[in-house]
Amino acid sequence: MIASVHLSYGAASALFIQKHLSLRFKRESRYFCAFFAGLASHMAVDAWPHWEYIQTGSKLWATLLVETLFVSWALLGASLGRSRLVAGIIFFGMVGGAVPDLSLMIWDKVFFWEPLLYFHFVTHIFHGILPFFTIGPVLQVILAGAAIIYVQLKSA
Numbered sequence: 001m002i003a004s005v006h007l008s009y010g011a012a013s014a015l016f017i018q019k020h021l022s023l024r025f026k027r028e029s030r031y032f033c034a035f036f037a038g039l040a041s042h043m044a045v046d047a048w049p050h051w052e053y054i055q056t057g058s059k060l061w062a063t064l065l066v067e068t069l070f071v072s073w074a075l076l077g078a079s080l081g082r083s084r085l086v087a088g089i090i091f092f093g094m095v096g097g098a099v100p101d102l103s104l105m106i107w108d109k110v111f112f113w114e115p116l117l118y119f120h121f122v123t124h125i126f127h128g129i130l131p132f133f134t135i136g137p138v139l140q141v142i143l144a145g146a147a148i149i150y151v152q153l154k155s156a
């Protein structure tokens with residue numbers, strides 16, 4: 001899936017699970033759960049067969065940068081006027097949603113450390129396995145938009 005889907009579903013799933021957590025959970029525990037909810041959302045949405053970026057090299061990096069900045073603005077903008085706790089939950093959900101793909105990029109371009117590669121493989125164990133239709137670029141943008149709206153409307 002494209003970065004917009006992973007970032008937005010990471011944030012949305014992080015917010016979604018909050019009401020299912022114990023009321024005794026403190027800020028750090030909620031951030032921890034938000035990260036893993038984002039991570040799980042990455043694995044879940046990547047299970048659908050999907051279209052990937054067709055750009056490579058600097059065009060791909062430029063696309064990722066613009067997309068990440070825009071979606072971060074849309075998601076974290078949703079936390080303006082909310083508590084620091086909610087902003088943190090959204091942020092850690094986004095990080096959890098991005099880190100499975102980010103680990104491969106870091107391994108490939110920055111730091112050749114094999115555990116990063118293993119982490120990428122483990123978090124992509126269900127990649128494209130569902131026998132459904134392929135989700136194309138337009139549907140991915142619509143799905144990301146729906147998740148962004150959910151984050152903007154949802155209170156933790």
Ligand SMILES: [Zn+2]
Pocket residue numbers: 001042046100101124
């Ligand atoms: Zn992925």
